[in-house]
Amino acid sequence: MSNKNSPPSKAKIVIISGPSGCGKTTLHKALLLSPLLKGKLVKSISATTRPKRPGEREGRDYLFLSTEIFEERIKKGYFLEWERVFDNYYGTPKQQALNLLKKGINVLLCIDVKGAKTVASEFPQALKIFIKAPSLKVLEVRLKARGSESRESLSLRLKVARKELKEAKHYDHVIINADLNRALEKLEQIVYHDLGIGPGF
Numbered sequence: 001m002s003n004k005n006s007p008p009s010k011a012k013i014v015i016i017s018g019p020s021g022c023g024k025t026t027l028h029k030a031l032l033l034s035p036l037l038k039g040k041l042v043k044s045i046s047a048t049t050r051p052k053r054p055g056e057r058e059g060r061d062y063l064f065l066s067t068e069i070f071e072e073r074i075k076k077g078y079f080l081e082w083e084r085v086f087d088n089y090y091g092t093p094k095q096q097a098l099n100l101l102k103k104g105i106n107v108l109l110c111i112d113v114k115g116a117k118t119v120a121s122e123f124p125q126a127l128k129i130f131i132k133a134p135s136l137k138v139l140e141v142r143l144k145a146r147g148s149e150s151r152e153s154l155s156l157r158l159k160v161a162r163k164e165l166k167e168a169k170h171y172d173h174v175i176i177n178a179d180l181n182r183a184l185e186k187l188e189q190i191v192y193h194d195l196g197i198g199p200g201f
């Protein structure tokens with residue numbers, strides 16, 4: 001067990017990926033509310049050039065940047081990884097994540113499969129979790145129900161989902177989100193176990 005005189009535990013990166021509409025946003029938000037993870041796992045706030053959706057807040061959901069500023073920051077090496085996803089830029093600010101790790105706090109990244117590969121090559125100990133909807137049909141229904149996508153964006157997201165699903169085999173764990181509570185339970189178990197949190201640790 002660690003105390004204030006022992007060195008900080010080796011903090012980890014936890015990566016959650018999965019197709020748009022699989023429920024990963026709901027799941028990761030619920031995960032972060034788990035009492036056992038309080039102060040031990042903090043989400044990295046990504047930057048993006050996509051427009052803000054209703055209800056989203058600057059600095060809480062994303063850092064919303066113009067394409068010009070995002071590209072400038074790419075050049076300056078501001079990102080741990082960045083990708084173009086659905087015709088927009090998305091990236092993980094480097095300093096924020098490194099500072100948390102240095103303090104011994106685990107960092108949660110909710111990023112696409114390409115970004116996950118980049119991070120995993122730099123942090124081979126990262127815990128990689130892939131969330132899936134039970135089927136592509138269910139995914140389509142969920143995306144339509146969300147009502148936030150245009151017809152073009154919806155079909156692009158489904159096309160990308162097919163590609164992303166092929167990457168699930170490279171992850172440490174795959175969770176099928178058929179039932180939100182069960183999926184959350186599974187996610188908590190995996191994260192607690194990997195981070196050595198909870199009874200028995």
Ligand code: 5GP
Binds near residue numbers: 019090
């Ligand atoms: P959305 O626009 O639905 O919020 O996110 C679209 C996709 O971008 C999701 O797959 C999400 O995981 C991914 N994404 C969000 N932030 C980042 C990031 O910082 N880096 C990468 N590579 N992907 C991200």
